[in-house]
Amino acid sequence: MATAAVVVDAQPIAPEQVSLWSDAWRRLRRNRLALVATIFLTFLVVVALVSLVWTPYRMSEIGVTQTYAPPSSAHLLGADELGRDLLSRLMVGAQVSLVVGVGTQLLVLAVGVPIGLLAGYYRGWLDSVVSFIINVFYGIPDILVAMIMVFLLGPSLRNIIIAIVVTRWMDMARLVRGQAFSLREREFIEAARAAGARPLKMLFGHLFPNALGPIIVQATLGIPAAILFEAFLSFLGVGVQPPTPSWGSMANEGVAAIQYAPHMVIAPSIALSLTLMAFNFLGDGLRDALDPRSRR
Amino acid sequence: MFTKGTLIYIAQRLVLIGFTVVAVSSVVFVGIHRLPGDALLSERLRGQAYQLLVHHYGLDQPLIVQYWNFAVGVITRGDLGESLVNRGLKITPLVLHELGVSAEVGGLALVFTIGLGLVLGVFAAVRQNTWLDYVLTTTSVVGYSMPNFVIAAFLILVFGVWLQNVTGGTFFYQLGGWRGDFGQLWLPAFALGFPYASIVARLTRASMLEVIRQDYIRTARAKGLRERVIIVRHALRNALIPVITILAPLVIGIITGSVVIENFFGIPGLGKEFAQSILNRDYAIVIGVFTMYAAMVGLANLLVDLAYVVIDPRIRY
Numbered sequence: 001m002a003t004a005a006v007v008v009d010a011q012p013i014a015p016e017q018v019s020l021w022s023d024a025w026r027r028l029r030r031n032r033l034a035l036v037a038t039i040f041l042t043f044l045v046v047v048a049l050v051s052l053v054w055t056p057y058r059m060s061e062i063g064v065t066q067t068y069a070p071p072s073s074a075h076l077l078g079a080d081e082l083g084r085d086l087l088s089r090l091m092v093g094a095q096v097s098l099v100v101g102v103g104t105q106l107l108v109l110a111v112g113v114p115i116g117l118l119a120g121y122y123r124g125w126l127d128s129v130v131s132f133i134i135n136v137f138y139g140i141p142d143i144l145v146a147m148i149m150v151f152l153l154g155p156s157l158r159n160i161i162i163a164i165v166v167t168r169w170m171d172m173a174r175l176v177r178g179q180a181f182s183l184r185e186r187e188f189i190e191a192a193r194a195a196g197a198r199p200l201k202m203l204f205g206h207l208f209p210n211a212l213g214p215i216i217v218q219a220t221l222g223i224p225a226a227i228l229f230e231a232f233l234s235f236l237g238v239g240v241q242p243p244t245p246s247w248g249s250m251a252n253e254g255v256a257a258i259q260y261a262p263h264m265v266i267a268p269s270i271a272l273s274l275t276l277m278a279f280n281f282l283g284d285g286l287r288d289a290l291d292p293r294s295r296r
Numbered sequence: 297m298f299t300k301g302t303l304i305y306i307a308q309r310l311v312l313i314g315f316t317v318v319a320v321s322s323v324v325f326v327g328i329h330r331l332p333g334d335a336l337l338s339e340r341l342r343g344q345a346y347q348l349l350v351h352h353y354g355l356d357q358p359l360i361v362q363y364w365n366f367a368v369g370v371i372t373r374g375d376l377g378e379s380l381v382n383r384g385l386k387i388t389p390l391v392l393h394e395l396g397v398s399a400e401v402g403g404l405a406l407v408f409t410i411g412l413g414l415v416l417g418v419f420a421a422v423r424q425n426t427w428l429d430y431v432l433t434t435t436s437v438v439g440y441s442m443p444n445f446v447i448a449a450f451l452i453l454v455f456g457v458w459l460q461n462v463t464g465g466t467f468f469y470q471l472g473g474w475r476g477d478f479g480q481l482w483l484p485a486f487a488l489g490f491p492y493a494s495i496v497a498r499l500t501r502a503s504m505l506e507v508i509r510q511d512y513i514r515t516a517r518a519k520g521l522r523e524r525v526i527i528v529r530h531a532l533r534n535a536l537i538p539v540i541t542i543l544a545p546l547v548i549g550i551i552t553g554s555v556v557i558e559n560f561f562g563i564p565g566l567g568k569e570f571a572q573s574i575l576n577r578d579y580a581i582v583i584g585v586f587t588m589y590a591a592m593v594g595l596a597n598l599l600v601d602l603a604y605v606v607i608d609p610r611i612r613y
Contacts, residue, residue, distance in 0.1 A: 033434075139316055141593045143552040144570065148586060151574050152327045228443055232556055235445055236571045248443075255449055255560065262453055269446040277441035284437070 020213075020290075027289040034285025037278035044275060048098050051091035059088040060243035068261040078263040080253060086267055089245040093268065096246045097275060100161060100230040101223035107165045108172050109219060115169075116176025117203045121184050130177065134170040142167035143232055150238050157240055164229050168222065175218050179211035213290035221283035224276040231272055247272045302605060306598070313594030318367075321587040325366065328579045329359055353380065353580075366583075376584035381576050387584040391566065395588065398558065398565035401488065402550050404481050408489035409496055409546065414539075416493070417500025418532060424505060432497065439494030444553050448487035448560050455483065484561045488553050492546050496539060503535040510534075544600040548593050 018026075028034055051059075056075075062082045065072075069079040077086035119130035146163040153159040183189060184207070192206045208215075233239035234248030242249070247268040254265030350356050354365060369375040379385040420432040507513065508531055516526045555567035562568070566585060573581035 136316060139313075139594055139597060140320060141548055141552045141589055143555065144586060144589055145320075147555075147571070147574060148324055148327070148582070151582070224441065231443055232445075235443075235556060236559060237575055238571075251445060251449065255445075255452075258449065258452060259457055262457065265449045265453070269443075269449055273438075273442045273446055276443070277438060280437055280441050 024213075024286075024289040028285055031285040031288060033281045034289075037281040037285070040274065040278045041282065044094055044278075045098065047091055048094040051088075051095060055085075055088035055091050057085035057088045059092045059245060060084065068257060068264070070261070071263055077267045078261070080250070080264055081257060081261075086250075086264065089250060090247070090267055090271055093245045093247045093250060093271070094275075096157065096240055096244065097227045097230065097272070099157065100164070101227040101279070103161050104164045104168070104226040105219045105222045107161065108169050108222060109215070111165065111169045112172025113176050113208065113215065114203075116173040116178075117180050117207055119173070120177040120180025121203060121207060123181075127177070130173070134174055134177075137167070137170045140167075143229065146229065146233065147236070147238050150233060155238055155241050157244075160230055160233060160239055163233075164226050168225065168229075171222065172215070172218055175214055176211060179214055180207050183207055183210055217283055217287045217290060220279065220286055224279035224283075227272070227279070228276060302602075306602070309598045309601070313591065313598065316594055317587060317590045320590045321583060322363065324583055324586055325363055326359070328583065329362070353378070370587065376587065377580045379578055380580050381573075381578040387581055390581075391569070391584055391588055394564060394566045394569050397563060398554055398567060401481060401485055401558070401563060401565060402554055404485035405489035405492075405550050405554075406547070408486055409492040409550070412489070412493040413496025414500055414532070416497040418504055418527065418535075420497065420501040421504035421508065421535075422527060429501075433501070436494035436497045439497075440491045442491060443556075444487050444491055445556050445560050447490055448484065448557060451483055451487055484557050484563060487560075488550060488557045491553075492549055495542065496546070499539050499542060500535060503538045504531060507531045507535045540600070540604060543603065544597050547596040547600065551589065551593060551596070 062084060065075055065079045065083055065085070067079060067081055067083040069075060069083070071078040075085050075087065077090060080086055080089070115130060119127040146160075146167050149163040149166065150159055153162065180203075188210075189202075189206055192202060197206065230239055230246065231248030231251070234246040235252045237249070237252065239248055240246040250268035251265055251272070254261070254263075254268065257264050347356075354362055357365075366377060369377060374388055376387040376391065379387060379390075416432050416436070420429045423429050513526060513531055516530045521530075554565065555571055557563070558565045558567035559571050566588065569581065570585045570589070573585065
């Protein structure tokens with residue numbers, strides 16, 4: 001009996017240790033909206049991948065059915081003004097949106113994180129210069145500058161991504177700067193400094209991992225902003241050029257035919273709205289999961 | 297209210313705005329003139345006629361001289377030059393007229409944004425964790441996830457196409473011409489303002505929830521004030537301060553959003569001019585309108601910052 005009692009005492013009394021990430025994952029899974037959003041986005045990625053190799057019809061083939069044909073069993077979403085299959089074009093459009101959204105955020109990370117870390121950690125004149133530049137960029141109207149940039153560089157997917165990064169990098173830089181600003185006063189950074197950590201190790205080995213939560217949230221919420229941006233540009237005719245379909249330019253073509261072929265505007269509009277919504281719900285969910293205190 | 301320090305601050309900001317406008321328009325000016333060819337190549341003119349035109353617009357002078365002439369014209373006479381496509385059309389009066397049209401649409405959009413946002417936000421906060429709150433909070437994410445042209449398309453589809461018999465389908469301004477009355481204004485203004493109204497609603501709800509738990513609200517309740525007085529006069533007034541912080545991005549968002557909405561509805565404003573002149577490659581107008589926009593955004597930022605001083609006496613510059 002005595003031995004048994006010892007065994008029982010050996011059981012840990014404190015709750016099981018959970019890391020920040022698995023804790024966040026558990027909270028995210030409980031958030032039903034974020035979960036549905038994740039499922040939808042997975043589906044979207046699959047659609048975009050499938051459309052690389054297969055679409056119901058060739059996406060730029062003209063006259064596969066009547067022009068302005070309403071949805072039917074052969075063409076689930078109908079056809080556009082040139083008789084192209086809308087579903088095929090919508091599927092290819094998903095590629096454009098995802099490439100723009102994810103591509104810009106990767107570049108924004110590459111630009112904004114180092115700048116923010118440097119400014120926030122070293123402060124002084126470097127921080128003043130960076131803050132001034134950030135404020136100047138906040139003072140210029142982003143979409144208008146992007147329009148002019150695409151106009152100057154020539155409309156292509158690459159140039160659109162560059163234009164969005166140039167006009168939106170400072171969101172990330174400002175966030176990371178703020179994080180570095182507060183983290184640098186914490187004990188573990190002081191310990192690292194006392195242990196003689198080199199600057200690169202300090203910035204990317206100690207500061208960056210501890211600011212990762214807010215950075216992930218910011219990047220996730222930046223994706224829909226970038227997709228929206230591209231849709232605006234394409235809607236105005238300065239975005240992705242035909243025959244490549246973009247949801248924005250498809251909506252623009254649909255508006256012209258809104259009286260007799262409303263399906264042309266409805267399909268890309270719903271696709272765009274659902275995608276933006278999913279990214280926003282996922283971003284909100286991640287924020288709640290990674291930082292429970294900020295819960296609204 | 298405006299101390300000497302505030303005045304100095306305003307002066308500094310004005311200098312900074314001037315600096316930004318000059319910098320931004322210079323970049324655009326140089327960028328555009330570095331493009332291969334010139335705007336007049338498309339005219340299919342040859343020989344002397346072409347030379348005369350090039351000379352008329354001063355395009356045969358060195359870039360630096362062209363820029364100097366442009367800058368002097370803007371600063372001394374407020375003259376933004378002449379359209380390259382519609383020859384002889386002066387840009388300054390055109391742009392000023394269009395600014396008026398855009399201001400009407402944008403102003404009404406701002407009224408929608410703030411009015412709708414505040415009302416929905418307060419309702420959601422007062423009824424926290426009821427079905428009304430959930431519906432309003434979810435709608436607000438839906439609201440700011442929808443591009444304004446999508447909202448506009450659905451509004452037109454409902455009111456202009458499906459309900460054509462009721463409304464007369466008068467939302468297609470391209471057909472009827474622009475009159476600028478409320479009947480034509482409300483739809484584009486709503487589409488322009490709604491996404492931002494969602495953001496205002498979210499923020500109002502959050503800051504109301506914070507304020508409502510404060511001691512002075514409990515004091516107001518203890519005094520026996522009516523709930524409506526407590527919410528409107530005591531809580532909302534203080535909940536407004538964080539909302540004002542997003543006014544600047546809001547105004548800028550409405551200015552940039554108007555480019556899309558004006559093109560959508562065919563409203564003859566600054567935004568339509570901007571997109572059209574880019575598509576027409578009318579460089580002179582692109583530079584002119586863009587300079588105008590840069591100045592407007594700068595001034596909007598400044599005005600919002602000054603609004604803090606008026607609303608919250610604790611803020612001083």
